Amino acid sequence: MHAMPPSSSSNPVPRQIPPGIHAARDYERAARSCIPEPTYAYLAGGAGEDVTLEANRAAYADWSVYPRLLRDLRTGHSRLKLQGQELPHPILLAPLAYQQLVHPGGELETARGADAAGAGLLCSSLSSFSLEQIAEVASPRRWFQLYLQPRREDSLDLLRRAEAAGYQAIVLTLDAAVQQPSRRALEAGFRLPADCVAANLRGYAPPAPAGLAPDQSRVFQGLMNEAPRWADLDWLLADSRLPIWVKGVSHPEDARALKARGVAGLVVSNHGGRSLDGAPASLRALPAVRAAVGPDYPLLFDGGIRSGGDAFKALALGANAVLIGRLQVYALAVAGALGVAHLIKLLREELEVCMAMAGCASLAELGPACLCPATSGPTGNFTEAAC
Amino acid sequence: MHAMPPSSSSNPVPRQIPPGIHAARDYERAARSCIPEPTYAYLAGGAGEDVTLEANRAAYADWSVYPRLLRDLRTGHSRLKLQGQELPHPILLAPLAYQQLVHPGGELETARGADAAGAGLLCSSLSSFSLEQIAEVASPRRWFQLYLQPRREDSLDLLRRAEAAGYQAIVLTLDAAVQQPSRRALEAGFRLPADCVAANLRGYAPPAPAGLAPDQSRVFQGLMNEAPRWADLDWLLADSRLPIWVKGVSHPEDARALKARGVAGLVVSNHGGRSLDGAPASLRALPAVRAAVGPDYPLLFDGGIRSGGDAFKALALGANAVLIGRLQVYALAVAGALGVAHLIKLLREELEVCMAMAGCASLAELGPACLCPATSGPTGNFTEAAC
Amino acid sequence: MHAMPPSSSSNPVPRQIPPGIHAARDYERAARSCIPEPTYAYLAGGAGEDVTLEANRAAYADWSVYPRLLRDLRTGHSRLKLQGQELPHPILLAPLAYQQLVHPGGELETARGADAAGAGLLCSSLSSFSLEQIAEVASPRRWFQLYLQPRREDSLDLLRRAEAAGYQAIVLTLDAAVQQPSRRALEAGFRLPADCVAANLRGYAPPAPAGLAPDQSRVFQGLMNEAPRWADLDWLLADSRLPIWVKGVSHPEDARALKARGVAGLVVSNHGGRSLDGAPASLRALPAVRAAVGPDYPLLFDGGIRSGGDAFKALALGANAVLIGRLQVYALAVAGALGVAHLIKLLREELEVCMAMAGCASLAELGPACLCPATSGPTGNFTEAAC
């Protein structure tokens, strides 16, 4: 029952890793020659002027990693337990919409690559293939990312389908009620191809037209009319048989309130800089969220990771595991399932090299003490505590 | 009684929004092809080396906006009450001189655009059309910006005319007693065209020649001889039937003294970087002024705003509403009244999107807690309070 | 008895201010076309890699100037009393060596320009014309800068000649015992022309050759053998009929010790970045020196001033007056005495404009409260005290 590739994807199907991929981040450059420019602009760009997109990337440079010496790391590993499952490493794939934009096999290829490399997979509501199709080829380490639908019965249907298809958790995305358009995508002239559709949502009701009075706000009475509210979350928590996670948290008070409401875990994220341009860099928001929820509450993280060293910093600042967004779709474009698996393997090894150099035999040993401010200037540098 | 367009404006009259205006800031770029270069240099440049001009812009990058989740914003709005009037949103038009430089309809077009988009209008003493002409086409949300004239009777005449023409308040500009020339305008060879005159001031006395003794200072005994002093303000406060605001405040002690003197409200401003090159960025000066006058005293703000997100930050840091300067005249140059109205609509929607993402249902909910330092480095980032 | 111009200067004698000089700093650019490149490199460059040279310039951007409103400045002025003399403004000319490099009239032109513009003049030990020749054309506001000579009797002779020629104070330069060569001058191939000599030092003994043993240091046993020491200062203080100032102070402990020793005043300076590459920017060193010597002790300042606004900041941070170095010789190259006088006039007016905008009616009102940090980021900005 696999769908034919839609005509919007004219790329030939890649079959091998091209030369010159020395590190995970190299998939970014390699993808530029595989993806038509408007599509690349859409994928690579962020909301508005890319302020948050660039802040996400720049935040890693705030921190150095302290090398440690002589520790016995022969039994070291990067395994973790998450939502009741054992994962071989903390590199997960973020939910990314419309993956047929870059590869005819779309999310099916991605799922195969994730399975081969042992990576947990978050499947998007807006996937090119249906969640059931993806479930057929994905490993059991799969979660379903949910956008609430205009009609509650459609949201419930999605939920039941995800339960039935063996997804292990629901990840409710909350940071995209409004999205500022991307200047980069606008200027590149990107438009979603007509045959690029959200396979999961066929037959569901589209958003109702706003029908505003002259003195009403297109934002508040228009767009925000459909936005999820606390009551929607309560309904979902009550009706779901799967644990509910929330994706898109930056503020510590939101984190605390969500935890208190019964949410199983959070994803600290600003939607990869694609939502509110001007939101804090994910990595800068992370420590305050960790402080708000306490040391034992599960936190995932995404935002700008391009290397295992970046992942190390996020894990040290409070994340239990990290999600890979853009690099995932770049690797998919470059070499399909093989590229995705290779990307994950590179990230994992880069992370483990960093752990080994930092003297950490397991993820539990990562923490702020592994890091040192890289850019705070000379003041106070004379005392041990300062660095 | 509308004047013919002066010959100094050779632009054709624009009739529609050109393509490529995705956001308010796009009017800046679009205007470059509509305005002769020397005039553009004069409008775009600041005093001296543009140090304050650039600081005004750069200050917005100091802050991030915290996204908040799940709040019910269906009754949200950006209305406010200002000087006894209800405004649909906090975007006002700053007083800008000589608008016929860029459009034959000048301030009349601007006033029509402001009216269409519900924006309060501050009319300049140095307008190309008279305050009475502007009043004919402007909405009731109009205030008059006053420069004190060399002869007190001329100032009084201006004041009475503004009262008679239905302006709601007087905004006395105090930060331009001396203005450093703009290097950019000098190098571009800009000179005010001979037919570009201040319509309001016809018949008033020009400044008297200084007539300095050899040991006198051209600055202190020359230029400052005409500069407004506390006694002039007291006279104005006593004689005016309209509330008196002061524009051009940066220092908190001035703010406190002006409030104590009976001034109705302040505009935190450095004249768009056109006055003292080296003055603090408006946005950096704003919090201290708000702290000095207390939470309930009315503060307007201008300086470098190019987007609704910039406006959000100024409102969060203490402004009740914001004034738009250069963008206003750029939109006027690009598309006349239509451009001005479109600019205001874009700014308002950008602001409301930012409010919605930040979880704010009204302007009263904006405050410093909506923001997070964007650039202060990693130190102290481990605690919730730090970000 | 005026010497003929040495052949090393091939510039035609300039007679008027060229167009395009809008501000004091414009003399820097204008000079590039008047001065042969190797000579320009020598004048413009600093020690080593120009680290301190650039830091001197960059430090002004750390500070903004607070505009103040409505003050009565009609009796304002920038006069000061320094070393018993009344000066019309606080712009002085720094001692600069070998001014015939850029103009055949050399220091004589400079002295005439200084006199015309009311500027105090510090005459260099290494002037192209003798101190007596300069005294003939200079105003009484002249001081003599002294380098101690290898033989004490030669130093004493210089001292007596300066006393006899009507100089008002001796300024002993102490920060140039060793000077790192300038990479810029080396790469431009600059060499001092053979006919470019220190007119004051004819007949004095040159430094003795070092004659080092193999295990001796060319620095310590070589160069530092001739360097001034505390005993030399004590001798000078005892033997001089003129007040002794010291030039080249950066460290507050040196400042305190020099004051205690009986020195009449200090020049905070790092030799315009020409001595130790890596020394702190003069402006950064100034506040600590002022704190060390107390509010009433006379401090001059130089380092990177290019405008009256720069001068304002140095005066606000603790200097009583400022010295102008490179700009002086640029103006000399561009337009001789006329250029020097014009430069001083521009600087004075720029300073007085800044004073007027900052609400200061006299130099005594300048202080740190006139300034506001320009670049310290957003933290703490919510309180009035922070900006």
Add this chain to the structure above:
Amino acid sequence: MHAMPPSSSSNPVPRQIPPGIHAARDYERAARSCIPEPTYAYLAGGAGEDVTLEANRAAYADWSVYPRLLRDLRTGHSRLKLQGQELPHPILLAPLAYQQLVHPGGELETARGADAAGAGLLCSSLSSFSLEQIAEVASPRRWFQLYLQPRREDSLDLLRRAEAAGYQAIVLTLDAAVQQPSRRALEAGFRLPADCVAANLRGYAPPAPAGLAPDQSRVFQGLMNEAPRWADLDWLLADSRLPIWVKGVSHPEDARALKARGVAGLVVSNHGGRSLDGAPASLRALPAVRAAVGPDYPLLFDGGIRSGGDAFKALALGANAVLIGRLQVYALAVAGALGVAHLIKLLREELEVCMAMAGCASLAELGPACLCPATSGPTGNFTEAAC
């Protein structure tokens, strides 16, 4: 018994200092024309993206050096006692592998240059010539850098050979258990030539192939299986007749533990940025290490030094002496032994000039009080303590 130059080096043998070497750092530029690009990329590059490499360099700009006045420095010197030996100055040569890559005489030339200039020499385990060959031409100020070998008996053999050949100390490198590949070297296509071998290690066992099970980590169960551990250090300390130093320390807790274990001294180093990309700049790590081990424990330092001024800062922040890495091999490439000797002489004089300007008559007078933060912005600058 000197080996013939291997064919991998095609450079002609340099015989003199080329023009344009004004300062130590000039050897870097001069070397670019002497070394084939791939080899230069390998030498100049660091691990990964060169983040730590660039941080090493940039850290010197955080500090200014305070000039001091009038001190008597005629008996000044830069001598020191280190590991029981008298050294004429604190410039040592870091252990650098495979020096025949740039000069057929390789480490023999370097040793001759070091001897001529009185510099201590750290000989690498991975030298192109054997430690015995180098000992024949080196001065007694030679130490041996040790990499532990896969078989303990081989490590012991190396140790005994170093003892027999008159090396004065063993420097055990611990920060290179894993090394991230250099992007720069990869992209330049550098490969170690087949005839470029570690002369000291002929006949020793190579690392055993890892032989990993599918669920084992190539990092932890692979590479880290051979990495040195505390027990290896204890064995070495017990069996060595020479003092054992450790190279590659960044974290103060490692420093404290190594001192407590009986290590004779440490080298604060991140392997010149060639090991963990993202490690703190050496200069930023140094003060905390000094604070951890107390004032009297011997610390060497390397990382990014390009001038005597850089060396001054490292010495002031806690190092007893400094190691020169890349500049050493650049000077070797440019002018063989003569270049190495000249480089050391330049560095020493640059250091002594800096000492003289800072008023320090001996290394014991260097300390944090000689420095002043260069970049921490204006806040707090009004008090003496702040700068």
